Amino acid sequence: MAAASASKSREEIAGLDDEQSGDEYDVLVIGGGPAGEVAAQYAIAGSDRTAAIIEHELLGGECSYWACMPSKALLRPVEVHAAARNLDGIKVSKKMLPEELLRRRDAWVKQYEDGGQVGWANGIGIDVIRGHGVITGEKTVAVDNGGAGRTIRARQAVIVATGSTPVIPEVFAGTQPWSSRDATGVREIPASLIVVGGGVVACEAAAWMSALGSSVTLLSRGTLLGKSEPFAGKLVAKALTDNGIDVRQKVDVTEVRRPVADDTGIGRIHGDQVTVIAGGEEFTADEVLVATGRRPARDGIGLDTVAEDAPWLYAVGDASGGPALTHWGKYQARNVGHLIAARAAGKAEPVVPENVPVPQVVFTDPQVASVGLTKKEAADKGLDTSIADVELTGVAGFGLLRDDAQGRARLVIDNATDTIVGATFVGPEVDELVHAATIAIVGKVPTSILRHAVPSYPTVSEVWLQLLESLD
Ligand SMILES: Cc1cc2nc3c(=O)[nH]c(=O)nc-3n(C[C@H](O)[C@H](O)[C@H](O)COP(=O)(O)OP(=O)(O)OC[C@H]3O[C@@H](n4cnc5c(N)ncnc54)[C@H](O)[C@@H]3O)c2cc1C
Numbered sequence: 456m457a458a459a460s461a462s463k464s465r466e467e468i469a470g471l472d473d474e475q476s477g478d479e480y481d482v483l484v485i486g487g488g489p490a491g492e493v494a495a496q497y498a499i500a501g502s503d504r505t506a507a508i509i510e511h512e513l514l515g516g517e518c519s520y521w522a523c524m525p526s527k528a529l530l531r532p533v534e535v536h537a538a539a540r541n542l543d544g545i546k547v548s549k550k551m552l553p554e555e556l557l558r559r560r561d562a563w564v565k566q567y568e569d570g571g572q573v574g575w576a577n578g579i580g581i582d583v584i585r586g587h588g589v590i591t592g593e594k595t596v597a598v599d600n601g602g603a604g605r606t607i608r609a610r611q612a613v614i615v616a617t618g619s620t621p622v623i624p625e626v627f628a629g630t631q632p633w634s635s636r637d638a639t640g641v642r643e644i645p646a647s648l649i650v651v652g653g654g655v656v657a658c659e660a661a662a663w664m665s666a667l668g669s670s671v672t673l674l675s676r677g678t679l680l681g682k683s684e685p686f687a688g689k690l691v692a693k694a695l696t697d698n699g700i701d702v703r704q705k706v707d708v709t710e711v712r713r714p715v716a717d718d719t720g721i722g723r724i725h726g727d728q729v730t731v732i733a734g735g736e737e738f739t740a741d742e743v744l745v746a747t748g749r750r751p752a753r754d755g756i757g758l759d760t761v762a763e764d765a766p767w768l769y770a771v772g773d774a775s776g777g778p779a780l781t782h783w784g785k786y787q788a789r790n791v792g793h794l795i796a797a798r799a800a801g802k803a804e805p806v807v808p809e810n811v812p813v814p815q816v817v818f819t820d821p822q823v824a825s826v827g828l829t830k831k832e833a834a835d836k837g838l839d840t841s842i843a844d845v846e847l848t849g850v851a852g853f854g855l856l857r858d859d860a861q862g863r864a865r866l867v868i869d870n871a872t873d874t875i876v877g878a879t880f881v882g883p884e885v886d887e888l889v890h891a892a893t894i895a896i897v898g899k900v901p902t903s904i905l906r907h908a909v910p911s912y913p914t915v916s917e918v919w920l921q922l923l924e925s926l927d
């Protein structure tokens with residue numbers, strides 16, 4: 456499943472097959488993750504324009520096979536198990552079933568086959584071209600598929616949707632640590648695992664690897680989920696610790712030692728025991744997962760051959776450098792697709808509002824569901840705000856969810872407009888709560904009006920009543 460050879464030079468790729476260099480599409484997309492797929496779809500929808508997606512691995516991208524889908528397929532049973540273990544009237548075994556969990560993961564990643572996605576693309580008139588795409592000049596992309604190769608021209612637009620790659624700090628050089636692909640694609644469950652990082656991948660992966668039976672130590676340079684409201688990281692750290700994970704915060708990794716093995720296949724243990732020195736202490740484990748962020752995959756795709764502001768060149772998804780989230784990439788892709796379609800049809804360009812808030816759900820237990828600005832981000836922007844804080848335990852519907860339910864919610868309100876600019880909910884199953892806040896922010900609904908949005912009893916949404924009344 457490795458990428459088609461990227462080792463040929465751009466000149467070699469460009470000259471691979473002159474016979475096929477007459478290929479043309481209206482829209483060419485490099486990278487078939489969720490953002491690339493949606494951009495292609497919207498760019499040609501309802502027209503006779505043509506589009507092709509160039510993909511060097513699996514159509515569907517990181518999200519479908521190595522990120523969102525497998526991680527959530529693994530985390531959902533963990534959450535349901537915790538809920539069932541904490542509900543009077545239900546008795547369940549303390550044990551999870553690791554082999555069954557991995558089978559569920561395999562089903563959700565379609566056994567790492569992309570036939571379904573290719574069928575979808577072809578069904579809506581998008582061609583899928585296998586190979587590694589490199590921009591070689593104006594509106595021109597060379598495709599290296601390890602064989603003849605092709606040079607393809609775009610009549611209207613080239614969209615870069617190449618995703619992102621993990622950032623591995625220098626201290627891990629030569630130690631072949633696990634990346635998020637190994638954690639989501641786990642085949643050999645290490646008896647002990649060190650997770651380095653305190654962001655979303657680190658927290659989620661610590662949770663599912665612990666449920667699979669690994670003894671997990673999490674080493675975070677800062678506090679957990681440092682980009683969120685501080686209470687989110689605190690509640691998640693407490694829950695991970697209560698579940699037997701050794702959480703160390705504010706420790707820096709200064710040294711890593713490990714003899715590596717020949718077999719470093721995805722999800723296999725990559726070598727002998729690893730020793731990590733962090734915060735002056737020595738930690739030893741069977742494997743180490745590095746989850747220290749990602750960067751846009753923009754190297755080696757020929758962007759240096761063209762002006763980045765060329766009017767025919769677009770970027771969507773993680774490759775754009777915006778928030779690295781599937782739903783955000785798809786939102787960008789819908790906007791870019793609509794824009795390309797409008798330009799092709801000579802119609803007015805669609806208007807995209809400014810400051811659209813970014814939502815995110817971290818699928819730990821408790822979950823962290825947030826949108827827009829944190830209290831600190833609002834203060835940094837110079838906004839005069841009011842803060843509504845509520846313990847979710849005071850909400851009847853929340854208490855009914857499970858006997859151990861703990862959580863907290865916060866609204867950040869801009870006093871100048873009396874509208875919400877940020878919201879965070881932390882607790883089990885709060886994921887669906889956040890969209891109400893997203894709608895309130897996008898709709899700029901004043902809190903005086905929101906008071907007339909009556910939540911049903913006894914649902915968790917009653918937290919909205921308490922949040923708004925706490926402002927009085
Ligand atoms: C472990 C993990 C869990 C995550 N969970 C969530 C989640 O729950 N919710 C969420 O919103 N986000 C989640 N994310 C983030 C999400 O996966 C990304 O934001 C999303 O995949 C970005 O989509 P994309 O289309 O921009 O890029 P990708 O999904 O990375 O797709 C890019 C595609 O381009 C291809 N490609 C790259 N270069 C070339 C080239 N030169 N030629 C041809 N093809 C190329 C790649 O093979 C790939 O298929 C998670 C990330 C990780 C790591």
Ligand SMILES: NC(=O)c1ccc[n+]([C@@H]2O[C@H](COP(=O)([O-])OP(=O)(O)OC[C@H]3O[C@@H](n4cnc5c(N)ncnc54)[C@H](O)[C@@H]3O)[C@@H](O)[C@H]2O)c1
Nearest residue numbers: 624652653654655656657676746747748749779816817818
């Ligand atoms: N549920 C979701 O929405 C979801 C799930 C997983 C990933 N993602 C997205 O994928 C992207 C990547 O996730 P991530 O967790 O890798 O990144 P992140 O940016 O969320 O977290 C990176 C973590 O690594 C730490 N770090 C950075 N450099 C370090 C270094 N040199 N040494 C030690 N620690 C270091 C940071 O302090 C931070 O805690 C994010 O944008 C995230 O939002 C989303």
